[in-house]
Amino acid sequence: MKMRFGRLAIAAMLLTGSSMVVANDGTSVVGDLPGYGEDAYFGEDAAYTAVPESNESYDYEDEIVDGDEAYQGDSIMGDVQPVGHTQRATQRASGRSVMRQASARINRSNAAMPARQMYPTQQMQPVSHQMMGSGYNEGGYVDGGYVDGGDCGCGDNSCGGGSSCGADMSCGCGSSACGGGSSCRTHKRMCKLFDRSQGNTWAQMDLLLWFPQGRKSPSLIAESDAGTLPILDPAISPSTRTVFGGENDAELSAGFRADAGIWLTDNVGVGGRFWTLAENGQSYAFSGNGDDISVGRPFFNTNSALFAGNNGGEDSLPIALTGVAGGPDLSGSVNAESALDIWAAEAYARLRFGCTKSCQLDFIAGYSHFDIADSLFINSTTTIEGTGGAPPAGSAVGDSVSYLDQAMAENTFDGGQLGFEMVMNRGRWTARSLTKVHLGNMNQAIAINGSSITTPATGAPTSNPGGILAGNTPIAVERDVFAFAPEANFKLGYQFRPNVALTVGYSFIYFDNVALTGTGIDRLVDGATLGTGLNDNGFLEDDSSLFVHGIDLGFVIDF
Template identity: 40%
Template sequence: MKTKWKMLTLAALLSAGTTTANAADDGYVGDLGEDAYYADSTDYVNDLYNEDSAAPAAAESAIEEVVEEVVEEAQYYPSELETVSYVGDGGEYAQQNVGSGIPTSLASYGCQTGDCNGGCGPVAAAPVYMPTRRVAKQTSAWLTAEALLWFPQVRSTVPLVSQNTAGALPELDQGATVAFGGQDAFGGDLQAGFRLDGGVMLSEDFGMGGRFWMLGEAEDTYNASGDGTTGSIGIPYFDSDLIANQENALIIAYSDGTGAGDVDFQGQIAVRSTLEMYGAEGYGRLRLLGGKGYRSDFIGGFSHFGIEEGLTLAATTTQTEVGAGQGDVYRFNDDITAENKFYGGQIGFLTTVGRGAWTLSALTKVHLGNMDQTWTSRGSRGRAAFADQAGGIFANNAEQTIEESNFSFAPEANIKLAYKMRPNVSFSVGYSFIMWDDVLMIGDNLNRDINTGYLVLDGAGAVDAAERPQFLGLETDSFFVHGVDLGCVIQF
């Protein structure tokens, strides 16, 4: 009976340790993982598996003392020992000696003959398997879906469309206003998108994952038509003709109210500016620090970004004024694209702190690599019976492609607050900021110094090469995007 009482004590201690682990598995234990980067192991939260914790150490010491006494008495009462059941255990299995009820690791303390006359040694018995306890559950995989409510930086360009009152020319030095294009013309508005993130923890300290994000296409458009009786419409430019050398405008709709007819020009114009952005990453995370309720990781991996801006312009105008050129139709088309593709690496740090069901995470990193830039422009213009000529208003040739590649860097920051609604489901709100230091944009590369003879096809449609608008070379500048993230995290 003495031996059985101590075996009950041992079973109670072991069961208590198992119950604590299972409770940690089922309750809120302050998981640090709230996003792709934020998957965690709960070993560093609430002292579940903290080597500095006094409670597990004390329990382990007590268990060892009881085991030593049981083993000692097993030398004298081997037949009275019974197998101890591990309450609530599961997972891996350990070999046990059936004959004595003692695990193989303790079998060397048993007797060979049962009466100890032959000396002590290993007890011969058939091996069986029994479950062992789990100390703490680890998050091994994650999947994150976020809605992005981001705001791209405002973009500028040359004035693309001008308007003036009826009877006044649509020239900027004649009181006309910019109707489309100009300083800070595009961007700055909400651009919705999504971000997906997933990965797996390969060990307590190391995990791998990937993510992809995309913003919906941002679009700014202008469409107008008229005969000038309600207001004039034009495309303003700076006349590079050495004689004029002043503000001018390609007239789309205009009426001066004099002469045989009230209408001089009537026509229509459509302009469209677009912006698309996306990012793809593959990364690894390595734990640097860990403690009660916090964890700090090193982040490293591969980065790819795409930023593409487009501009299309189509205009048609007909001269209705009585006199030379009456009935002539002018046609203009421009199609310009500026494409940026970044390929490089990323390094950074992620720090996460948790308290109860709340988690606060801060991510800072920088992307370093090459920005491949491609400028593509194509255009055409025509007049009356003349065949269409190569080159539009701002696109100075039938088709032109220029490519460059420059070293670039892109700092990124994100802060996120998450709340655990269910054991494996969290909802988060955060703020993100990304800036690229070298981006090719259309507005920085349009030349509005245009020769009037080039536009109106003087000389029966023949154009001197010197009259074409000159391309000044690729100009780049920094560009950023920032905004709010709303996410849902599922951990497995």
């Protein structure tokens, strides 16, 4: 009896220690308890629970036993563990220790049971083993189902590892575990497409809103008040003004630019760029009899017999004229147009000089091709009316004469390019600076020709070479000169997707040595030879410069 009281006292002490461990649903909050080492498993003073053999299964019934019956007899088999060691999550949830769960009756059964309900042979563990790290995993009931013990990782469905590691790897198109289903929604697929950042391919596209430099040429068409001669001499006609030619401001031209390439390595890439501007030009059209306005084509007449002082002077071929003393009234029409077309193609390589988290500097070198075409076209017709003064000698009322003058200047540049591009990033904002110079050969080709057609009131028309400014011999000249073209481009971009950015910028390109039609026209004309096919006008070789500049609106995509 004395021995029983001693054992009950020891059991009470152990139950008190066990309750500290299994508090809060079996989770200790005080860490490993002192004194549980090898000395924790001593003699018969310690209370142990039985662990069945790994090759047998048992059914336990809730029955309280006390005294020696809890530790003796054939009902307890296998190795033993301290009382504080809990066996199953259901026992911890109920707050009952394993001592209370000791079974007085064990029914052996060889019937197969699910593996998760089998209890393998275990070594004795101290009560405080529940405080060990996640590397130790004991089976238990979680969310109404039993979770098997063992390692947790890829391929282990019991702990959420699944067939792949990590939620990001297991959740996506075709995964029903996270709501992905068998296919992804359209907008999700599109987002994934745009999220393909950190690629090695780039593409930049810009809408160009550029202004070419205003081009200069002689005054080609002039107007004056009705009843006055359209001559560029204030002493003769102070109201005369140039309406086509002279100095004019170029209008806005829209264009397109595309730049794409690929990084061959982390520091070497190749790319190409193409850009073009829509035709930029000036035009003029008139048709009438001169009742409201006088219209003519001015030139400098070198025939001294017609001017005082024998030095020649300003003159004009009238198109529409009414009420001028000394000559008949005239009616007619005129159409004129000048156009500038520019396009470019480049192939280049870039070498990354330096790169930091927020800044990147690339050296650029490659091949450049530019094509700059400037054209001019003027066609006019004058008819003698039956009013006003008498027609000139050798002409009659109803006679008409037409003059056609056209010129074309074609500039083709082939050479190399050298430059730098710097990119700076701050959050979603990106600033780009591209500066380079194109060096090479500029081939200049100029062609000027014209014709005249005289149509009498009665009879067949007569055609002769040469117009007013174009001589009777067509001009076709070509030469090669060295040229350079500096270029600068600045952009500010906002990255609204990981690989897509909207940009706005400014571009400037200067061509130092080009041929333009306006500067090559010779306006010195022998007025007595007009329409006869005998006028021999020349061509002025003069180098000109040209620049284009304006705003860029575009976007950048990295694949």
